[in-house]
Amino acid sequence: MEKKNAIYEGKAKILYATENPDQLICYYKDDATAGNGAKKGTIVDKGIMNNKITMFFFDLLAKEGISNHVIEVMDDRNVLIKKLDIVPLEVIIRNVAAGSLAKRLGLEEGTPMSMPVIELCYKNDDLGDPMVNRYHVLACKLASAEELDEIEAQALKINKIMVDYLKTKNIDLIDFKLEFGRDKDGKIILADEISPDNCRFWDSVTKEKLDKDRFRRDLGNVEDAYKEILKRLTGEVR
């Protein structure tokens, strides 16, 4: 499949059209941003590692009946994907208080939540991805009630599968962000990526951060954190 024009350039990925109107090519960049673009940098080979880590989780979830937008991995950085109508929501699932939740509720980072917490944000960079609730989503027609039910059910199922799996690799899944889209038949499908860019992974024993917070908070050893996650999941040493 040949790449045609870029139709969208995000902070970490570029989407290209192909000769098939129902298929796109997703290219993973090494660029990193934080604070909605306020801080910029690159993380060496991040695109390659995030592509592999995402495929690992997508395959794990597919075995449990969660379908995703991937058609075929083309190479280290390029993936052929189904063109979806993306639901303009960032779906955040939290098991432990960290980041903006810790700040908002005055909780110490690392405080376990007694049940998974789902947060919804309206995907809009100009507005800084504001948090919305079910009423906003329905009133603004961002998704239907049935779609939102399906998205939340899938998000909780994904969380359970990932938490249980990551425990066996000595990783705590603190929180993460998902995106979903509608396929041609209107079915809700998991899209975007699942990587250290949009998950908080802490070592279960040392509580060391193994994710993009190392970049956001200038903690150093950023590449090493991504490498460590890839190694624990796939055994691959980069």
Ligand code: AMP
């Ligand atoms: P926060 O609201 O900053 O505490 O983020 C909660 C979780 O969602 C963290 O795992 C973040 O990595 C992820 N997350 C939140 N917003 C975004 C975003 N715009 N892009 C990627 N990941 C995000």
